[in-house]
Amino acid sequence: MTTNPTIPSQTISAVVSRTGGAIDLPGSLEDATLPAPGAPTGHDILVAVRAVSVNPVDVKVRAGGAGADDARVLGWDAAGTVLAVGELVTLFRPGDEVYYAGSLDRPGSYAAQQLVDERIVAHRPKSLSVAEAAALPLTTITAWEALFDKLRLTESSTGTILVLGAPGGVGSILIQLVKELTGLRVIATASRPESRAWVEELGADVVVDHRAADLDRQILEAAPGGVDFVFTAQSRGRTALFTKVVRPFGQIVAIDDDRDVDLLALKDRSISWHWELMFTRPRHGWDLLAQHDLLERVTQLIDEGRIRTTLTQTLAPLNAESLRQAHRLVESGQVVGKIVVAESR
Template sequence: MGTMHAIGYTTNLPATDRDALVDLELPVPSPARHDLLVAVFAVSVNPADVKLRAGSAPGGEARILGFDAAGVVRAVGDGVTLFAPGDEVYYAGSVDRPGSDAEFQLVDERLVGRKPATLSFEDAAAMPLTTITAWEVLFERLRLTDNSGGTMLVIGASGGVGSMILQLAKRLVPGLRLIATASRPEAEEWVRRLGADAVVNHRGDLVAQVLETAPHGVDYLFTSHSEGQIETYAAIVKPFGHIVGIDDPEVLDVTPLKDKSIAWHWEFMFTRPVQQTPDMVDQHELLDQVAFLVDAGRIVSTATTRLSPLDAERLREAHRLVESGSVIGKVVVSRQP
């Protein structure tokens, strides 16, 4: 099927190094049974991309990153039933396959949703990974329903996942009180707009601030920064409460949670595709549900920084921005459809 433009890395280098990500010319892949071949028009950069580029050896060949994409289906495998060529889609794919930083990408149809009709490719590309993560945190790890109540603390609420947790919880779990952390005025404004009922500054005394607004503690806590924080979380969360973590601490001792019987949950949105679980299609279904919410005006894209074209230079810039830790929302890189 000819060749395509892609962006990858061959060695672990700082994002400031012009060889950290390089432009490549690769063969266009052919779809297997459940695969879609998608023409990628926009991607977003997540902390997962940054971590892999900086610390995971590519193994001798160039590795293509990218775990968010929006584009158009160009070809399908012989077992595909959910999509057809010409469909506009969005998805996060899988960590164990070549990524979306390319002109074309193969992705299993069971991980793909129909792109929200009201969104551009750029705005749609900001959503899949963080949306899937947030959905699984709320409705699978914590098992919340539309009748659930209590209080939830969202650590790092202005980031990609936190921004989606706030929106989904506010719309689908209306009885849940949401406390968000933010350290800058613009971040506080952002999280309040997305649904936070109260805001605390995670750079200050977190325990004192949270207990001032929730004197008896919180029922649920989401964190992307768990290392060295377990004793703090134990002081904030109520007995029999729940914590969900998504980061990768080198060491995590959860013993301080035992006296309160606090449950610790891990969330990893790539579990379904990597483990090939029987319910992989759940990711397709939840992305379709979120597309419906977007088109109904109940959920908004979290794209805030847009770069173009989709090449190595712009992706290096996107990686630098994400590494800075100061980005509110998501960084998107696109090419013209």
Template sequence: MTDSLHDIPAVVNREGGALDGPNSLVDARVPAPIAPSGFDLLIDVRAVSVNPVDVKIRASANGNGTDRILGWDASGVVLAAGGDTHLFRPGDEVYYAGSLDRSGSYASQQLVDERIVGRKPRTLSHAEAAALPLTGITAWESLFDKLQLTGGSNGALLVIGAAGGVGSILIQLVKALTDVTVIATASRAESRAWVEQLGADIVLDHTNPDLARQILEVAPGGVDYAFTSQSRGRMALFTQVVRPFGQIVAIDDGRDLDFSALKDKSISWHWELMFTRPRYGWNLEAQHELLNSIADMVDAGRIRSTLTRVLSPLDATRLREAHAIIETGRAIGKVVVAAER
């Protein structure tokens, strides 16, 4: 690529494979996005959060050999708006999770459909806000679209791997908006302390071989609901601890799961992928509305950002560091890379 007045700084993924490959994440200059049209906003990206999806796609094969701009969590400022927009205008501070089918947020500017964008919480910095969109959407859709919890819901929800990004916001939403008891799992002292701070009622160790017995001791009839980001190898656990006609929602990419084991108890299994709406154009403004609801809750002090670490500036070195943290599988809360501290 050649530099020009119309180029912008970005971090690109040139080759799939291991993070330590020389072309996994590279500082570059890329053509600036075209002027926004339709429902698009042109965003000045101020901070991005790194998620497991970033790691997965970075490591995947890059079939067409072109530079890929990753990134699916961001906070920034609207620079320009397309002719069909009506939710935002230039100068507005926003946060969003974007779409798998478009160029991502590892660039200083990005085009995003305003219907999947929310107003940034006023009480948060861009770094704090960037920690919330992808996991907030995932948690909200899991709880209220899939499990269909309401303000009057009670019973018990088992959260497997609760200290991760989605679990960290999901616990807060459950405790703020329902009467459901949260049974969270965490395997280390620091992750246990984190989920307790976020409001988990009971915390158990998911590496304990007696986990099923411990769950049934605190929920004798079985849990009403389960949320999992770690489904592989846990079907036997779910059949033991989820009550008849209970529900499970999963966000991981578990393969070869034996769902037939759930039939005897008539347990329902739901998949959640927050990218489904933008990919298929399905009721897009629902994501705008829920992001605004989360922003309202943050500003009212009902929930908080799940940010635990900020790296700066927004370049390949810091993004590599963030990817390395996520690859350990032991990250607590969210890691954010900000243009400026």
């Protein structure tokens, strides 16, 4: 066990959400000074956070209101340096460069230091900067679990997958994983010239316009017998589409929270529906090492040049003003790839 260096800090800088609500409310995101997390114990490691990315979950939790302590630290993606490790830690040592997505049930990454369980952390790809790495964990875990835990795809899998919401953070890494690790064709949805160009650059075989009135025709022209699989971040109002374009015994995996999906309508074609939530493992303590392992595998793929970061914009410094700007951009629904807020550009 490597001896931990002394951690002299009694306080740390952070960005907190006190009031929640709309991004322009004074207390929705503000700079603060908080007590330092303290020395790690058990499987925890203490990380000096150097970059974070902003995801839709950040926006959703902020808009929903403040935490119980009236100063919630948001943020569920980070890259940084290990400062100290708990007595049960075996995967990391002080000085290691890491990246991870954290847990909904613990203080987030909008802080100078964060405690996180080693079993959901991985070594940062050596070929990526901290900002490039911070763009990846949450979306990569989501895409990996959707493809390989839910749809159970393998290198020998063939057929076609429809990716709804392809230019977003999850779609951007999912396309790459599909093309690199399976034999599937990808039909990606995108509506703007820049988003179409982005998904084509990432490897999409066919791009269709999800806003078009004839979306079903476009999909069936590309996959005449119907698609075998669907990944959807845009399920609202799509049941009729699914019943037209998914083949019998096809499978759908969804990450959004639409409460009105008519799953019974899928029964006639025996279409399977899967939910994916990357926070399930840390929230329930279920097979935590699987999250470490998949991120380490992605680190390997990146350093081998087989997949790339999805970072498209970096803001700095890591403070409330920069995070407000990032939240506004994510709320616009026009972001291609991922936005990262870093200590410096």
